[in-house]
Amino acid sequence: MSDYKAFKEAxxxxxxxxxxxxxNIISSxxxxxxxxxxxxxxRVYRDHAIPFxxxxxALLLPLLFSMTLFANNPGLLAFxxxxxxxxxxxxTTAPDNVNMPQPASGKGPASPHSTPSYAQSRFAVEVKPPSLTPLPAITTYRAHMMLMTVLGILAVDFPVFPRALAKCESYGVSLMDLGVGSFVFSSGVVSAIPLLRDPAHLKAPLLPKVTVVVRKTLPIIAIGVIxxxxxxxxxYPEHETEYGVxxxxxxxxxxxxxxxxxLHPLLRAVPASLLGVGVGILQQLSLSVFGLKEYVRSAPRLNLISANKEGIVSLAGYLSIHLLGLSIGTLILPPSPNFFRRLLTGRSTPxxxxxxRQNDKGAIExxxxxxxxxxxxxxxxxxRVDEGVSRQTAxxxxxxxxxxxxxxxILGYLVLDMLFFPTPAVRRKKSRQSTDDISASASPARAPLLLEAINKNALPVFLLAxxxxxxxxxxxxxMYASAGVSMGVLSLYTFVVSGVAWRLRGVRVWRL
Structure with a gap:
């Protein structure tokens, strides 16, 4: 092993x-x-699109500076x-109404009820699914989550990135530990979409559904193998105690x-939030009571399973996070927080x-x-459950x-949308199908076009990064680069990654 590789791994x-x-302050x-x-x-561009x-x-450099030069004083950067x-x-004065600019996709303005960029799924749907009203807060949240991950995977290789923000060995909290879990939580949020579009999906036979999902995920497994x-x-320098060999x-x-x-049979009877917590408790019991924690710590890497013990053992914990994300998705993605519960009981239809959208109720929930x-x-x-937070075992x-x-x-992004782009006044009316039917035009809010572009092709952006x-x-x-060289390389890196996403904003290369 070269001296530099050993130094970098150390x-x-x-x-x-x-x-x-x-x-939390860095993320703010x-x-x-x-x-x-x-x-x-x-207040400045109003009806015109903000240039790239x-x-x-405004959007990327602050994130980069928050985890590098201002990492020890992020409050100053926020100020x-x-x-x-x-x-x-x-x-300046607030305009009476701002018509948010549409992305230049060559397809004309999007319909208020068109399917948003996040409203895609790995699940196959045979018929054209109902459209979800766009929720810009989710697009912004997912894009920022992706950006923090994309920035972190390269920034950690430079000394300008504090070691306190890098992934912890066994226990502790850090910015990069947060990024990994947030990626999983985000995937759980959007996994609610096929269930909202077709609640019968939960009752469908398991084998065909699993076959479809496996086929959809094969490219991602292939990427992992590559x-x-x-x-x-x-x-290439690697850290085996992160996921395994x-x-x-x-x-x-x-x-x-x-x-x-x-777990679909259970999701029909148990709320996703309770199921997520239940899986998390079972994961903790397996670690603390049944010895998996000691297995991860001290078991020799003798075969394929023990060689990858961290990745295998943490999988149940990540499933818990995924299910907790699913529970939030069923609350915030539909028009109202109780929509999914009513959907399962037949009181609502896709x-x-x-x-x-009832954003006020969503914010309260x-x-x-x-x-x-x-x-x-x-x-x-x-x-003192376990020895603290552990990303290694999830x-x-x-x-x-x-x-x-x-x-x-997500709540923060939603509140900001409500403050800057308030939904027009709504008029409730009685309906034979539902007492919660609402008649109003859609909110003019949309996520920043650059963040929409990043979210739309999240997987290609992640692979490019x-x-x-x-x-x-x-x-x-x-690891030997000066602060000036480090920031120059990282700034150019963010410019290239976001620039490619901007160029691809009119197309979807690969769904995530």
């Missing part, structure tokens, strides 16, 4: 992370950037972003939809998915769940932390 070994508060910069961008859209370069400056925002708000071959073939995050991500499908998850995390900490405290954080930030990360690491010794 730089991500034995880390214990930061604090939940520190990670993402909310501040949306406040700035929304202010520019409503301005969006890159720097909000100061010009306040000046613009004070010097990654293993490339890492081994190029002697051959396992990686792509493999975990591909298996989760299969496991969720196997045809009502296009109704105007999200706030309630966020309080519950943060409270349960506090209880787990007070009771234990119960880790699942609760991921659920609490992501639910809170992985390729560029490998190329950068093979072409230079990143």
């Amino acid at each position: 730089s991500v070994t034995g880390l214990t992370g930061s604090t939940v508060t520190h990670v 910069v993402a909310l501040a950037s949306i406040v700035l961008h929304s202010t520019l859209q409503t 370069f301005v969006s890159w400056m 720097i972003l909000l100061l010009p925002t306040a000046l613009i708000l004070l010097r 990654r293993v071959l490339l890492v081994k073939g190029t002697d 051959h396992w990686n995050f792509f493999i975990s991500l591909a298996l989760l939809p299969v496991l969720q499908t196997l 045809a009502e998915l296009g109704a105007s 999200l706030a309630s769940y966020a309080i519950v998850w943060w409270a349960l995390l506090a209880v787990a900490s007070l009771l 234990n119960l405290p880790y699942a609760l932390w991921i659920a609490a954080f992501n639910t809170s930030y 992985n390729v560029l990360t490998g190329l950068v690491n093979l072409s230079m010794q990143t």
Whole structure:
């Protein structure tokens, strides 16, 4: 092993992370950037699209600076972003109505009830599904989650990225640990879409559904296998205690939809939130009572299973996170929080998915769940469940932390949408089908076009980021780079990744 490879692997070994508060403050910069961008859209550009370069400056650079130069003082960065925002708000007047610009896809303006970019699924649907009213907050949330992950996988290779934000060895919280779990939570949120479009999907025979899901996830498994071959073939620095010798995050991500499908019979009778917590408790019992924690810590790597013990053992914990994301998806994606419950009992139909969204009720529901998850995390900490949060085993405290954080930030994005792009007044009317039928025009809000572009082709963006990360690491010794060189390379990296997404915004290359 070369001295540099050993040094680089040592730089991500034995880390214990930061604090939940520190990670939350760093992540709050993402909310501040949306406040700035929304202010520019409503007060400066108004009916015109914000140019790519301005969006890159307002949306991507703040995220990069929050985890590098301002990592130890993210509150100052948030203040720097909000100061010009306040000046613009004070010097301009709010327009009566802002017609949000549409992406230049060559297809003309999108219908208010057209299927949003996040409203896609790995599940095959034989007939044209009902449309969901777009929810810009979810697009913004998923794009920011992707960006934090994309930035982190290369930034961690430079000394300008604090070691406290890199993945923890066994226990602890960090920004990169948050990114992995958020990716899984996000996939759970959008996995609610096929269930909303066709509630009978839960009752369909398991074998055909599992076959369809496996076929859909084969490309992701193939990517995971290719990654293993490339890492081994190029002697690329790796950290085996993260997932194991051959396992990686792509493999975990591909298996989760299969496991969720196997649980469909239970989802018909048990709320996804309770099922998610139940799986998390079983995961914790297997770790603390049945010895899996010691197995991960000390078992020798003698065969294929023990060689990948971290990835295999953590899979149940990630399933818990995926199910908790699913529960939020069933609350926030349909027009009202109780829509899915009414759908399962036959009091609503998928045809009502296009109704105007009740964002106020959705915000209240999200706030309630966020309080519950943060409270349960506090209880787990007070009771000293396990030895703390562990991304390595995806234990119960880790699942609760991921659920609490992501639910809170979806709420934050939704509230900002409601403040900057308020929904027109609605008029309720009685209906034979439903007492909650609403007659109103759709909200003019939409996510920033750059974030829509990133979300629309999330998987190609993620793959491009992985390729560029490998190329950068093979072409230079990143751990010896100065702060100036580090920020130059990272800034160019963000510009290329987001620029490619911007160029692809009119097409969907590959669904995630």
